[in-house]
Amino acid sequence: MTVTTSLHRELGLTDDEYDQITARLGRDPSYTELAMFSVMWSEHCSYKSSRVHLKKLPTEGAHILVGPGEGAGIIEVAPGVAVAWKAESHNHPSFVEPFNGAATGVGGIVRDILSMGARPIALLDPLRFGPLDDQRTRYLVDGVVHGISSYGNSIGVPTVGGEAVFEECYAENNLVNVACLGVIEDRLMHGRAEGPGNLAILIGSSTGRDGIGGASVLASAEFDETSSEKRPSVQVGDPFAEKLLIEACLEMISAGLVVGLQDLGAGGISCPTSEMTSKAGTGMRVDLDKVHRREPGMEPFEVMISESQERMLAVVEPGRAQEVLALCARWGIDANVIGEVVASDRVEIVSEGTVVADVPAHALAEEGPVYDRPLARPPWIDELQAAPNGAAEPASLDQAFGALLSSPNIASKRWIWEQYDHMIFLGTLLGPGGDAAVIRLPGTEVRVAITADGPGRYCYLDPYEGARLAVAEAARNVACVGATPLAITNCLNFGNPEKEEVMWQFSEVIRGMKDACTALGTPVTGGNVSFYNETKGRAIYPTPVIGMLGSMPGSARVQGSAFRAEGEAIVLLGTTDPSDLGGSEFAKIVHNTVGGTPPHLDMQAEKALIAFLADANHLITSAHDLSAGGLAISLAESAITGSIGFELEDAGRDYRALFSESPSRAIVTCSRADVTEVIGAAQRAGTVAEVIGTVGGGSLEFGSFSLSLASAVDAFEGSLPNTLSSSIG
Amino acid sequence: MTTQVGIVVFPGSNCEQDCEKVFRDLGAEPVMVWHADETLPDVDIVVLPGGFAHGDYLRTGALARFSPIMAAVQTHSRAGGLTIGICNGFQVLCEAGMLPGALRKNAGLKFLCKWVDLEVANPDTPFTARTSSGQRLRIPINHFEGNWYCETDVLRELHGNGQIVLRYADNPNGSLDSVAGIANRDFTVFGLMPHPERACEAILGSEDGRLILGSMLDHVSPKVGV
Amino acid sequence: MSFIANVNVMLKEGIADPQGQTIERALPALGFSGVGDVRVGKRIRLAVDAADENEARERVEQMCERLLSNPVIESFEVTLES
Amino acid sequence: MSFIANVNVMLKEGIADPQGQTIERALPALGFSGVGDVRVGKRIRLAVDAADENEARERVEQMCERLLSNPVIESFEVTLES
Numbered sequence A: 001m002t003v004t005t006s007l008h009r010e011l012g013l014t015d016d017e018y019d020q021i022t023a024r025l026g027r028d029p030s031y032t033e034l035a036m037f038s039v040m041w042s043e044h045c046s047y048k049s050s051r052v053h054l055k056k057l058p059t060e061g062a063h064i065l066v067g068p069g070e071g072a073g074i075i076e077v078a079p080g081v082a083v084a085w086k087a088e089s090h091n092h093p094s095f096v097e098p099f100n101g102a103a104t105g106v107g108g109i110v111r112d113i114l115s116m117g118a119r120p121i122a123l124l125d126p127l128r129f130g131p132l133d134d135q136r137t138r139y140l141v142d143g144v145v146h147g148i149s150s151y152g153n154s155i156g157v158p159t160v161g162g163e164a165v166f167e168e169c170y171a172e173n174n175l176v177n178v179a180c181l182g183v184i185e186d187r188l189m190h191g192r193a194e195g196p197g198n199l200a201i202l203i204g205s206s207t208g209r210d211g212i213g214g215a216s217v218l219a220s221a222e223f224d225e226t227s228s229e230k231r232p233s234v235q236v237g238d239p240f241a242e243k244l245l246i247e248a249c250l251e252m253i254s255a256g257l258v259v260g261l262q263d264l265g266a267g268g269i270s271c272p273t274s275e276m277t278s279k280a281g282t283g284m285r286v287d288l289d290k291v292h293r294r295e296p297g298m299e300p301f302e303v304m305i306s307e308s309q310e311r312m313l314a315v316v317e318p319g320r321a322q323e324v325l326a327l328c329a330r331w332g333i334d335a336n337v338i339g340e341v342v343a344s345d346r347v348e349i350v351s352e353g354t355v356v357a358d359v360p361a362h363a364l365a366e367e368g369p370v371y372d373r374p375l376a377r378p379p380w381i382d383e384l385q386a387a388p389n390g391a392a393e394p395a396s397l398d399q400a401f402g403a404l405l406s407s408p409n410i411a412s413k414r415w416i417w418e419q420y421d422h423m424i425f426l427g428t429l430l431g432p433g434g435d436a437a438v439i440r441l442p443g444t445e446v447r448v449a450i451t452a453d454g455p456g457r458y459c460y461l462d463p464y465e466g467a468r469l470a471v472a473e474a475a476r477n478v479a480c481v482g483a484t485p486l487a488i489t490n491c492l493n494f495g496n497p498e499k500e501e502v503m504w505q506f507s508e509v510i511r512g513m514k515d516a517c518t519a520l521g522t523p524v525t526g527g528n529v530s531f532y533n534e535t536k537g538r539a540i541y542p543t544p545v546i547g548m549l550g551s552m553p554g555s556a557r558v559q560g561s562a563f564r565a566e567g568e569a570i571v572l573l574g575t576t577d578p579s580d581l582g583g584s585e586f587a588k589i590v591h592n593t594v595g596g597t598p599p600h601l602d603m604q605a606e607k608a609l610i611a612f613l614a615d616a617n618h619l620i621t622s623a624h625d626l627s628a629g630g631l632a633i634s635l636a637e638s639a640i641t642g643s644i645g646f647e648l649e650d651a652g653r654d655y656r657a658l659f660s661e662s663p664s665r666a667i668v669t670c671s672r673a674d675v676t677e678v679i680g681a682a683q684r685a686g687t688v689a690e691v692i693g694t695v696g697g698g699s700l701e702f703g704s705f706s707l708s709l710a711s712a713v714d715a716f717e718g719s720l721p722n723t724l725s726s727s728i729g
Numbered sequence B: 001m002t003t004q005v006g007i008v009v010f011p012g013s014n015c016e017q018d019c020e021k022v023f024r025d026l027g028a029e030p031v032m033v034w035h036a037d038e039t040l041p042d043v044d045i046v047v048l049p050g051g052f053a054h055g056d057y058l059r060t061g062a063l064a065r066f067s068p069i070m071a072a073v074q075t076h077s078r079a080g081g082l083t084i085g086i087c088n089g090f091q092v093l094c095e096a097g098m099l100p101g102a103l104r105k106n107a108g109l110k111f112l113c114k115w116v117d118l119e120v121a122n123p124d125t126p127f128t129a130r131t132s133s134g135q136r137l138r139i140p141i142n143h144f145e146g147n148w149y150c151e152t153d154v155l156r157e158l159h160g161n162g163q164i165v166l167r168y169a170d171n172p173n174g175s176l177d178s179v180a181g182i183a184n185r186d187f188t189v190f191g192l193m194p195h196p197e198r199a200c201e202a203i204l205g206s207e208d209g210r211l212i213l214g215s216m217l218d219h220v221s222p223k224v225g226v
Numbered sequence C, D: 001m002s003f004i005a006n007v008n009v010m011l012k013e014g015i016a017d018p019q020g021q022t023i024e025r026a027l028p029a030l031g032f033s034g035v036g037d038v039r040v041g042k043r044i045r046l047a048v049d050a051a052d053e054n055e056a057r058e059r060v061e062q063m064c065e066r067l068l069s070n071p072v073i074e075s076f077e078v079t080l081e082s
């Protein structure tokens, strides 16, 4: 079949990319081949706009066993104990169909982890939506949370934390990012099709027309009125099939039956058949008739790019194939030998006896276009940074405080995380509601901490500084609970990369992430880029979400953020710059202002604080970092979660000192007897420490104003339920 | 000879490893039992763990109760062996008719994973012997369908027989009469929505779950599980 | 021969239906007044082999009693397509 | 005057129905043979005020589009009882 030039455009390929394909093949591509190229060369699969920048990130470290490029990064968190850590985005599908979009997002990242031979044991779900006063937004929030809940709970992987941010720029482009932690149970797997003669076995759900051009097309073109036409490509998740897939794959891995394993995500069968062979320098012959299908009359190209969920491709020695098929049968999931690894370097697709595609694996998987897209610092940045930062004194301090405490970005996210099983595996030593989650790896005493942070507003004002602040806050959160920051994964959510200012934001974020990760010794082990988060020309804030992983000595005390005991001293660590209000929650909520420059980060101060938290771990009884809302909000959160009040000593504290968001700060508590030791530890670490108050009583006594604990709880806990319980599940 | 605990694994079960760990910590010897088996190994206690058997598709427990192993579980309890169904296991037991009533969607139409306080309504059972009447237990729930219901006359009968074993102190899901856990008439079968296995370690927030699982171990062999 | 059966499974009269109530409460806000008695149940469609319509209906009704509905809280009705 | 409407909401053709498929796969092992094409959807019953049947139908169809069904993945059919 010859291909009309208009067709490749419909498939999202440029004329130039089409010419590269013909050049690479030495002929016009067949329909099936063109479809395969269109998904494999899509932004989503090929990272064609981001590659040149991602290359700059630090990826090496003594404890990094596998860096970017595989299903997930692998980090050694204790001698002989390795975990998989990876984040994914499912932004566009979740906007089209929130429940299934979010559910299949969880399914996808879990299969990434599984493809490394790791058992998925924890999820984080960083979410971003528009303001909650909009009915459609409330519908999206409810659907997304319900989708994550029903999928994650059913497959038995706890969701132990995340983020929920509400800001105008996400109204038409919500962000649904999901990070997953896994633990290697028996042996590390690789997505490589080694050994000609080995068989390719497709495991899991049947292949249907649904999801054709799903993520790969949806996630690679800007939204517009025509998005509705893409709706049929919505995926319906099947958590039950995923659960069986997890157990069956882990069992066949530990039995040593698998040579190579990869998940099927965006790109469908085209992806593992080309990537696994390309990595191994082999080829594969695939008999499409062996792919079991959900509907009759599917075209070969449909089978090749269908993104039907809950499928994995395993490469198996011929002698072990029967065992694999029997094992899958016992778990009640379908498995079929669909192909064979061959010595050539080509992916050959046969359908009903005829070859419908014959393409060099490398061309599909590795030789996609790479764009060093033009970038330019937009002129509006200067005006924005010169604009007022919203630091003016509020008419009423306690009203300003109350407004902050109940603002959706700060208020308790309990309404969300109580819908998630966050306890299964009996390893959640610290769950949602604190600075980071602490997970005890199953069957061990090894503990890791995970958290996610992505201050989009800071990045909008200054993408370089914002990215540094994101990494620093994530590291700080992990340090607060008693862990040492080890490595990050990320989700980089941006607008249209074909726009110079978006590419500039992207390159600045990469630069900031690189500098911060290098300084903190936390390499990037992988991640995900989501472009085209833009509707009708309006892009989201540049939003890099940083997923930080930390390891924890078994001897270390797991520190919650809750105040514990009457009479304990509250110690503030770090330096407060009262002018650090640009992009703050105070400026946004009280003055509805987003302008100026974000707080400046002194990396030495950050490292000093992190060192102190490790050093003083046995001296302190709680720790909570200062972030959105500053000192006032962190004090309130620790009081509310601890169900006990506090009193500040210096009554005359300036409002800016209460709401400033200067980084590298935390509040810790300790017994009065230990105060001098704590101050000493701070000095040794090189950070400033000051006793600012005392835990106790039934009210929040700021000196300049006060509030009963009960009404603080109402404002903090009541906010989300009151707005969201109206919506329909 | 240590107490043998058979943990039934349905496709979609997901709390079986947690139950295995906890019963081992309590000094018992857990064995996994595949749902498709037709016979139970020689066990003193049968556990139907939490999870989403068959994906909870159609109705929670609706498909699982037809699993071949369920006949053997019936025989085991008729012979006086103890059976506990936790969360999804409770739902299976109700669907199988081994316990009265049915579990509906939570009144709030939301999945709920949270710590709750329970009140012991009947301490004189093999499942609560370590507790006292009215004692408060702190144990987490984790379900979407925990809203237990039965007809009025059945409820009256259950009260009369002391088959209502655990009640919620503050009803989280609309459950009739705040019922959190019930037993069959001869107290060999016990079903509850809360997860005692999640409350067996101080570092996880509570050890009250040991009072329930330990009571069962005491009952079958007084030596272990202390 | 094969028959298509449609099964409606509803909560019994008198058993509270939170799903229905939620919809009922949401409708006015969307501009739909004068709507009441909302009940939400399941609709199951399946193909069943049987010698004739009577046998088909019998088989499906058995399935409803044993599997598709829970008699404690649900009632069902079966219709066959010809 | 008030009308009783029954609404059937089913997944669109081509949209996967994992629930239906899982039930179908499980049936033989559970002792139910010769059953296929299982699809599971919603059945909604409600009372609606309207001047006449046409208006009643119109209003219910609007409700389906706005709230009762998810047009992205589901289709619906409305029948009125007289």
Ligand SMILES: Nc1ncnc2c1ncn2[C@@H]1O[C@H](COP(=O)(O)OP(=O)(O)O)[C@@H](O)[C@H]1O
Pocket (backbone or CB within 6 Å): A125, A126, A127, A159, A160, A161, A162, A163, A164, A409, A410, A413, A416, A417, A431, A432, A433, A434, A435, A436, A452, A453, A477, A627, A628
């Ligand atoms: N979408 C979510 N899912 C689960 N937990 C969440 C979600 N959003 C927020 N949380 C939890 O609420 C707490 C507060 O979140 P956040 O304010 O982002 O913490 P921080 O400011 O320390 O990064 C954290 O423990 C976080 O894990």
Ligand SMILES: [Mg+2]
Pocket (backbone or CB within 6 Å): A434, A435, A477, A624, A625, A626, A627
């Ligand atoms: Mg924090």
